[in-house]
Amino acid sequence: MADNDIKTTEGQGYSRRQFLIGAGGVGIGALAGGFMVKSFFLPDSVFAVPASEGYLVVDTHKCAGCASCMLACSLVHSGETSLSLSRIQVINNVFAAYGEEDSVVQEQCRQCPHPYCAEACPTGAMHADPDNGNVRTVDQAKCIGCERCIEACPFTPSRVQWDPKKRKAQKCDLCKDTPYMTEEGGVGGQQACVAVCPTRAISFVSDIPAQTDTGYQVNLRDDNVAWALLGLPTEDDGSYAPVATAAPAPTGH
Amino acid sequence: MAGGYTGKILRIDLTNKSVSTLDSEKYQEYGGGHGMGSAVFWDLCEDKTVSGFDPKNVVTIMASPFSGTLVPAASGRTEVQGIGVQGYPIEYFTRSNFGGRFCGHMKWAGWDGFTVEGAADEPVWIDIRNGEVEFKSAEGLWGLDAVEAQEEIWRIVQNGEEKEWRELGKERTTQRPAVLTIGKAGETLSRTAALIHDAGNGAGQGGFGGVFGAKNLKAISVLGTGSVEIADPKALMDARLWSMEYAVAGHLDEDYTPLGMGSMFGGAPASGAAGYGPADQPKSPIGCLGCHKNCRARFASAASNGSSCVDYFFYHVYDQAAHGSYTQHILDATEALQRYGINSYQAEGAIIWLNNLHKEGILGPGLEIDTALDFNQLGTAEFAKQFLDMMANGYDVGEALHEGVAYAAEKWGRYEQDTASGILPLQCHGYVQHYDARTEVEWGYGSLVGDRDINEHDFNTLVFWAPSISALFGAQPACSADQLAEIMGEKLSPYNDPMMMDYSDEGIYSESMAKLVAWHRHYTRYYKQSLALCDWAWGDFFNEYGPEGRGMTGEGEPKFYKAVTGIDQSFEEGMEVGRKIWNLDRAIWILQGRDRELEVFTDYNYEVGAVPGYTTYEVPYVVPMYKDGQWVYESAVGRMLDRDKVEEWKTKFYTLEGWDPATGWPTRATLEELGLSHVADDLEAAGKLGS
Numbered sequence: 001m002a003d004n005d006i007k008t009t010e011g012q013g014y015s016r017r018q019f020l021i022g023a024g025g026v027g028i029g030a031l032a033g034g035f036m037v038k039s040f041f042l043p044d045s046v047f048a049v050p051a052s053e054g055y056l057v058v059d060t061h062k063c064a065g066c067a068s069c070m071l072a073c074s075l076v077h078s079g080e081t082s083l084s085l086s087r088i089q090v091i092n093n094v095f096a097a098y099g100e101e102d103s104v105v106q107e108q109c110r111q112c113p114h115p116y117c118a119e120a121c122p123t124g125a126m127h128a129d130p131d132n133g134n135v136r137t138v139d140q141a142k143c144i145g146c147e148r149c150i151e152a153c154p155f156t157p158s159r160v161q162w163d164p165k166k167r168k169a170q171k172c173d174l175c176k177d178t179p180y181m182t183e184e185g186g187v188g189g190q191q192a193c194v195a196v197c198p199t200r201a202i203s204f205v206s207d208i209p210a211q212t213d214t215g216y217q218v219n220l221r222d223d224n225v226a227w228a229l230l231g232l233p234t235e236d237d238g239s240y241a242p243v244a245t246a247a248p249a250p251t252g253h
Numbered sequence: 254m255a256g257g258y259t260g261k262i263l264r265i266d267l268t269n270k271s272v273s274t275l276d277s278e279k280y281q282e283y284g285g286g287h288g289m290g291s292a293v294f295w296d297l298c299e300d301k302t303v304s305g306f307d308p309k310n311v312v313t314i315m316a317s318p319f320s321g322t323l324v325p326a327a328s329g330r331t332e333v334q335g336i337g338v339q340g341y342p343i344e345y346f347t348r349s350n351f352g353g354r355f356c357g358h359m360k361w362a363g364w365d366g367f368t369v370e371g372a373a374d375e376p377v378w379i380d381i382r383n384g385e386v387e388f389k390s391a392e393g394l395w396g397l398d399a400v401e402a403q404e405e406i407w408r409i410v411q412n413g414e415e416k417e418w419r420e421l422g423k424e425r426t427t428q429r430p431a432v433l434t435i436g437k438a439g440e441t442l443s444r445t446a447a448l449i450h451d452a453g454n455g456a457g458q459g460g461f462g463g464v465f466g467a468k469n470l471k472a473i474s475v476l477g478t479g480s481v482e483i484a485d486p487k488a489l490m491d492a493r494l495w496s497m498e499y500a501v502a503g504h505l506d507e508d509y510t511p512l513g514m515g516s517m518f519g520g521a522p523a524s525g526a527a528g529y530g531p532a533d534q535p536k537s538p539i540g541c542l543g544c545h546k547n548c549r550a551r552f553a554s555a556a557s558n559g560s561s562c563v564d565y566f567f568y569h570v571y572d573q574a575a576h577g578s579y580t581q582h583i584l585d586a587t588e589a590l591q592r593y594g595i596n597s598y599q600a601e602g603a604i605i606w607l608n609n610l611h612k613e614g615i616l617g618p619g620l621e622i623d624t625a626l627d628f629n630q631l632g633t634a635e636f637a638k639q640f641l642d643m644m645a646n647g648y649d650v651g652e653a654l655h656e657g658v659a660y661a662a663e664k665w666g667r668y669e670q671d672t673a674s675g676i677l678p679l680q681c682h683g684y685v686q687h688y689d690a691r692t693e694v695e696w697g698y699g700s701l702v703g704d705r706d707i708n709e710h711d712f713n714t715l716v717f718w719a720p721s722i723s724a725l726f727g728a729q730p731a732c733s734a735d736q737l738a739e740i741m742g743e744k745l746s747p748y749n750d751p752m753m754m755d756y757s758d759e760g761i762y763s764e765s766m767a768k769l770v771a772w773h774r775h776y777t778r779y780y781k782q783s784l785a786l787c788d789w790a791w792g793d794f795f796n797e798y799g800p801e802g803r804g805m806t807g808e809g810e811p812k813f814y815k816a817v818t819g820i821d822q823s824f825e826e827g828m829e830v831g832r833k834i835w836n837l838d839r840a841i842w843i844l845q846g847r848d849r850e851l852e853v854f855t856d857y858n859y860e861v862g863a864v865p866g867y868t869t870y871e872v873p874y875v876v877p878m879y880k881d882g883q884w885v886y887e888s889a890v891g892r893m894l895d896r897d898k899v900e901e902w903k904t905k906f907y908t909l910e911g912w913d914p915a916t917g918w919p920t921r922a923t924l925e926e927l928g929l930s931h932v933a934d935d936l937e938a939a940g941k942l943g944s
Contacts, residue, residue, distance in 0.1 A: 084426050
């Protein structure tokens with residue numbers, strides 16, 4: 001999966017595989033989850049924080065690239081619609097084939113078990129929020145705009161982003177701080193991108209999916225009754241459950 | 254400044270390679286999009302009688318207050334206007350629009366719209382990044398097809414950083430620029446040429462690709478990193494989630510039965526490309542910006558990505574006839590259409606006509622109309638590519654067809670006879686028949702009193718497709734004829750006349766049918782073309798997911814408008830804005846020469862009965878009728894229009910619109926009532942004010 005392209009910088013000295021091993025270390029987070037502390041250092045100086053209690057997963061086989069999630073994200077957080085202010089980024093190559101790598105990718109924060117963004121923050125602004133299921137988020141009052149968190153994010157593009165008006169970092173908070181959304185957000189609440197996605201390509205889950213060198217795979221197609229009826233693939237190999245499609249929909253031409 | 258607007262229009266002067274800005278606030282009473290474009294065109298185009306190819310022609314490319322927002326099926330549609338080059342015998346001021354994301358980037362870059370004026374002395378493309386505008390040589394782009402040109406501009410603007418956050422001033426983006434370009438057909442100034450954006454989005458009707466070519470303009474690229482201000486963000490989010498309950502998007506976990514569906518808004522992902530291509534070829538939906546529906550598709554072969562309906566209809570029947578089912582040939586043929594940048598309706602009409610002439614022994618190798626086309630290969634992608642290459646480059650039969658089918662028919666001396674027999678399906682004003690005026694009259698009448706094939710499906714699904722497809726399968730439409738009349742009587746304000754749904758032999762000439770056509774003209778001019786609600790989703794009248802089968806129209810439009818702009822405008826007030834825009838457009842056509850005498854269908858509509866498959870569609874024509882005191886769906890096959898009764902209908906329509914029945918010209922009283930006294934002055938000065 002394209003959005004698992006991990007940066008490998010000489011100074012930081014971690015590799016893609018090393019990161020994935022770290023990211024796979026859900027146990028660290030799980031262990032720490034009961035301590036209600038924002039972060040701590042294990043004996044071997046590994047920075048660790050409690051595991052997030054929620055994650056967004058995306059089925060890129062369903063994504064239509066409409067960017068409704070991006071518009072909703074910026075709308076409920078900032079009160080305006082903007083792709084640049086969206087905490088989830090969809091990069092769509094409309095000329096690429098179905099199934100082709102990078103044809104359409106959704107770049108959402110993974111709420112990493114080992115959040116390098118939080119580790120890099122010199123003020124504690126980037127932290128796991130114990131009042132919101134340990135989601136990794138930015139305390140804007142503490143953010144000094146140094147951008148170290150943006151640089152530290154191992155993904156490309158960085159899941160931590162820059163708000164040019166506030167001159168501070170921002171990132172996905174699972175919709176906890178959404179002054180422009182009627183429903184309550186955050187863990188246990190509504191996520192704007194999930195609610196608005198017209199193909200149900202985004203889902204909130206409590207457990208991070210298993211990851212490999214090629215990313216993670218989620219299939220949000222096979223539980224959609226209508227998906228196969230529409231003749232759209234339900235399986236990762238492009239096939240779909242053998243459901244007879246009825247007459248063409250009487251829509252206009 | 255109301256929410257949803259940036260307050261500025263970018264004026265692009267190609268002759269002097271300079272730009273300036275226009276305050277858009279004075280045009281906001283027109284909504285945006287088409288209304289704003291018509292008003293700007295009126296002010297900027299000094300001589301509205303010039304050819305579309307003339308440098309004095311002004312092209313407007315407009316966003317709406319909904320562009321780049323979360324309003325469903327409205328965020329991504331861009332309206333294009335100016336003097337077109339497909340109208341026949343007059344090159345009427347006309348419109349087209351396209352989906353994708355272009356208008357979103359316009360807004361995020363700080364612009365409510367662009368005007369394109371003058372002509373460059375050499376091929377150029379325009380690079381817009383927020384407020385920075387650069388004219389760049391198109392030397393390296395000229396000759397590239399519509400896909401290659403976009404990919405090359407992406408490469409230039411992204412500077413190789415495809416997935417990184419890139420800085421643009423103080424802001425950042427991960428996005429590719431949105432590019433509107435022409436292909437070979439536009440470069441050669443073909444009247445059939447379209448404007449192409451991303452994959453499968455095209456503004457084809459009107460031939461604005463040829464207009465761009467005449468201006469030596471290969472492409473406009475825009476990349477915006479700003480925001481659209483929303484008056485009431487919470488209300489917009491709530492309205493969006495409310496609207497999703499009216500669509501398949503809100504019901505994906507439920508069973509889905511396409512047969513019987515009548516709601517355009519409720520349509521399903523990839524439905525616009527459903528069924529085309531090899532059945533076992535995997536695909537996923539592709540959507541325009543912010544769409545709730547995502548009706549197009551991305552294929553495993555990538556061929557024809559983003560295309561839908563008529564993009565395939567120009568050739569799909571030939572593929573099926575040649576190969577027994579839809580194959581890779583139709584996908585490859587459609588891909589070629591997009592790359593050449595040819596209006597699919599022109600291609601569709603041309604192939605129907607050529608095939609008919611071939612069957613009659615008139616056209617073929619060594620025949621009266623000599624061609625290298627081998628009709629034994631009709632249905633293959635190779636035939637389609639050869640034919641499209643002829644059209645784009647103007648050789649063989651393409652020497653004439655490069656000018657479009659109407660002008661080609663005139664050149665070959667066949668216009669009169671072939672439009673009388675109907676083997677050349679031009680309905681009126683030089684545009685290829687889309688839906689049959691003899692059966693679905695609101696479509697034909699709307700085109701007749703306007704500038705082009707209307708391509709507005711508001712009623713089409715309910716009065717034609719749903720009952721006709723249901724009849725084919727022996728099923729009942731989801732919306733009964735009774736219910737249809739009842740719903741339309743409720744929703745078609747201010748007329749609220751259920752008899753507007755009467756498509757019987759008497760009903761099609763009635764006062765009620767005049768009201769239906771007027772309502773349609775006013776609704777589409779404002780809500781669909783100015784606020785930019787997508788034609789493939791709105792209006793929403795009957796909706797299986799709605800309460801008691803009611804769709805959102807009447808309630809949804811003002812709800813979204815208020816959430817975005819903060820302006821509390823009733824549905825009926827919006828309809829009045831539509832009437833104003835419609836009259837402004839009418840005034841431009843009249844200055845170009847339009848009068849009552851020019852508003853006639855071609856002869857086949859009066860002389861040949863409507864038969865399924867006779868011109869463009871194979872499906873029987875079953876429509877709602879009021880007969881013996883009851884609403885029924887019945888076939889209208891075999892019907893032809895009565896010339897005298899059409900003329901009587903025109904009188905009713907002109908009178909209803911406040912136009913002079915003798916000429917079809919608006920009166921001063923009508924124009925002044927709409928706040929268009931300056932337009933009345935200009936018509937009077939031209940001797941063309943109705944009395």
